[in-house]
Structures are given as C-alpha cells and as structure tokens.
Amino acid sequence: MPSLITAITDNAEAADFLSWPGDFDLDHTDHVEEVHLASGAELEGFAAEGAGGSYFFCGDGGEERPILYADSEGRAGLVAIGLPELLRLLLVAPWWRDCPGFSAAESAAASAVYLADLPDLADRRDRAAAALGLVLPTEAEVLARLREVALGADASAFVLVFTPEGTPYESLFAD
Template identity: 30%
Template structure:
C-alpha cells in the first residue's frame, strides 16, 4: 500500500506527480473550507491540481485505504478509485483520465474505451511523461492495472459520496455528455 508519506517524502516523486500528472500534494494545504460532502463524513485533501480541483480521501480508516474523490473547480465531483494506490495506478495507465470522462457519453464504458484508445493514438510521444511514469512505477511500486478504464468507470458510477456547493446543490457527475466523435481532432482517426 502506497502511503501519503511516500509521496511527500521524495522530492522527485512529488515533482513528477505534480508536473506530469497534475497531482500536487503541495496544494493540499490550501483553504478547503468550501468542501462539504454528502453524506457528511470525514475527509483529508491529498492533493490539488492546477485548475483548482482537489483529490481527497473520505470516510473512516487509514487515509491510504479510503476511497478517493475528485472535485473540480467547475462544479463536478465523483469517486475515482477505491484507495490511493489504485488512484496512482489508474493515473499512470490513463494520464488523460479527465478526457476519458469528458468524452464518455455520460459514462458509457464502450465510449470510454474508445476515447482512451484515441488519446493513446493522438498523444505525441512524450518522452518526459514516459520517463516520469517509469520512475514513479519503480520508486513507489505502483501495480499495473489490468483494466484501468473499467476501474475508472466502475468507481465513478458506484460513487457513494458527493460534494455539495454553498447553495446546497450537489456537484455534477464527472461523466461528460460528449462522445469521441465530438472531438474534431479525432474525426479522421480510427480506434
């Protein structure tokens, strides 16, 4: 089990996660008084991203074994993984996880798989990202997931917790209504 201390005690690990995966443990110390969960339960912010979103572990038990929820600064929220180790494994396998959700046709697994394949084909060979992924996998002993798209799909669908805005409205789900066909850059690509 990967611990929060494992992420924070290594400068290179913290740097790689922040720079290449937009998972910045240094942003966890920001004011998080705006976060209200429904149903109400304990939470710990693990990291933030560059757009103001947060990753948090919620519920009871050890932080690293709690489910992970993501709340965007645009009013979307949902569970991403059953624990910190699974979250990191999913991020290593799907660095474009947010686009997989955005172009998911409201959480359709088949569409999510298609989007993941298109992202893989479309993405430039980013040697720095590949090197960072290899370093993190090795240094943290991150497991390889057999089906990261299915994990993401199942966790978002099964989420048992949400964020509530100041006006009492629940945040929107993480699944987007777009399909991969809606992305003009993927029009001529096959998956």
C-alpha cells in the same frame, strides 16, 4: 511500511511524474470553495491539480479510504478506493479527465496528445511506479476500474455539496 504520500514526497522522480503529467500536487490541499459530503462523512482534501480541482479522502481511516475528485466547475465523482488505486490511475492514464465515457477511443486520442509532448512518458511512469512499489495495470484495466468505481452503487454515497447553497455538484462522469 511508510505511507504512499511519504513515499511520493521522498522520491523526486515519482513526485515529478505525478506533478506532470499526473497533474497531482500534494502541496495544495484547499478546494476552491467550501464543500461537504451529503452523507455527513468526513472529507479531507489532500491534493490538487493545476486547474483548481481537488482530491479528497472520504470517511475515516488512512490512505485506503475512497477518493473523490472535484473539479473547479462544480462537478465531482468517486475516482478510486484508496491511494494505491488513484496513483495507478494517474501513472497509467494521466489523461483520465479527458475520458468521461471511459472509452478506449477517448483514451487513445488523449494519450496521443500526451505522448507527442512527452515521448519518454512510459519510461518515466515505470520508474515512478517502481519507486512507489506499485505494479501497474493496463490502460484498459485502469479505465475499466475507474468506470466501476465512478458509476458503481457505492458512488451515490459520495455526493459532494457546495456548502453555502446546499447544492450538490454535478456528476463528473457520463454513464
């Protein structure tokens, strides 16, 4: 079975949706500053977003590894366990960064803004998901899973550190 990264790069429609509104770019893998995991586990940048944020695989393995997101403002958090989970988040709630409290109200407000600009968002999302072979959860399910991953006990094992100063990033999420 080909990797999901390969599937994205091989399918223009999926890549386009993930690029926008997903704000997920596989062509940029470098973070804006030197960082490492406090645990010493491997950290591999594999994608970025337009405002300077980065996605990292954590630990050893392939696309099933935990995924950490770091923004350009010194905040980071675990967002998914494996690339399929991250892609479901980006497809269902590309506005997830506007939902730090994981609430339905935050998501509804953010989605209204996206839908006003992209009335065909749901159709494009569904075609991208089909091209990647992903079954999509509901918006409530994807945000509940994001909360579970981001605030779960394992999340503390994924503290991102600004290497030159040895200072940890702040949490990306409210708890």
